[in-house]
Amino acid sequence: MTAAVRTLLLALVFFFCMDSILAVKLGMQIPPNPNGDNDLLTDIYLLHHEIYGMDDGSNNHQREDLAFQKKLERLNAKLQKIVTNYLISNSCLRYYLSDHINCSQIGTDPQTSESVMLAFKFDFSSDYQIDSRIQKLNLNVLDKNANTLRRINSINQESLRVLVDYPLTEKTPEFCNEQYFDVCFENLKHDKSWSSRPSTVEAMMEIEFGVEALSERYKQSTQLIDDIAHRLEKVGEELDAVVFQxxxxxxxxxxxxxxKNEDTLDKYMRLFILTFMIYLIANFGQMLWLYKYLKNHGLL
Known part of the structure; x- marks a missing residue:
């Protein structure tokens, strides 16, 4: 069993045991793609092009033909098989909208949005560093029909923020309950030489579902900023009180x-005058003694 399959099974068990929540956060390991290429994604695009070309509604008579229906079924079955292989080959996690938003409210309110806002936050390990000569890491978000909702190639930053709109083409609870999306990381070996060793990437992923979750996060951030501003205001008031005191x-x-300064200055001034007077008297005494000495010895 590959690491991608184990990750997918653990995630499914985890979500089966959870109630509806607006945000999830988990860590994951992204091993290199064993195939070392992305041909499966190309096959998905080609099948999509063929299926949508047949199912464009331009020829209703052909759509009612039994052979046409069988061919369309074969193409869809082939598409599902390729998508399954793609999910197994890469590190993918599947999320059902009904596990994280209240689908029963879909269609009951005329103001209901025609899409679900998904906010992704990816934080890679602190030593995350992809050698572009050896490998590259891509992000691919797919809807229920394997349509690409968002794709980012060659991720090279330690933190990534992504917003995705999941369209609700039918505003009914039944349609919402059937919808899911797959978050896939493609850790592809870019260097085909036998000596290259692509590394496993560790990441922390957080997903917020719906505008309510984003609004709640905004409220929390606003409350945190208000608390900091209130604390800064209190610190400012305390500093003003200290300065005033x-x-x-x-x-x-x-x-x-x-x-005290004037008294100190007066004392030092008196001491200076006294010292200066003693200095003058001492010098005068020496001069007087020298004068008498020279006079007594007849030198003057």
Whole structure:
């Protein structure tokens, strides 16, 4: 059993045990594609082109033909087989809309949206680094009919944010309950040489379903910003109080400090004058002694 199959089975068991929620978050490993190519996706595109060309509704008589119906059934069966092989070859997870949104409200309100907003957040490991010469990592989001809702090639950043609109072509609970989408990572070996060793990529994936989830996230972010702003305002008020108290203390202590400075200056000035007088007296005494000495010895 491949790592992609184990991941898919674990995810299915996980979701079967869950109630309807607006967001999911899980970690996943993305091993290299064992086939090393993406020919299955090309086959899906070609079959889509052929099926949509037959099922365009331009010839109702041909659509009622039994041979036409059998051919269309064979093409759809072939498409499902190729899609299954594609899901197994790559790291894919399937999500049913009914597990995460309230499908019973679809069609009951005229204002109901014609699509479901899906917000994806992918955080890769801190040492994530893809060598483009050896491998490349692609993201592919498919709907129930294997139509590509969003595709991103050659992911090279550690964090990725993606918004996807899942169309509800029929605004009925039954149609909503049948809808699902597959989130697939293609870890493709780009270098075909035998010595190249593509690495397994680790990622954390978070999906939010519907406008309600996005609105709730916006409310949480807004509340967090409001809390930070309130705390900053309190810190500002405390700083203002500290500055005001410091000013009051300076105003109160200024006369005492001024008197102390003046007293200190007066004391140092007196000490300087006394020292200077002693210096003058000492020098005068030396000059007087020298004068008497020279006079007594007849040198003057």
């Amino acid at each position: 410091l000013q009051r203390n300076l105003e109160t202590s200024e006369p005492a400090l001024r008197n």
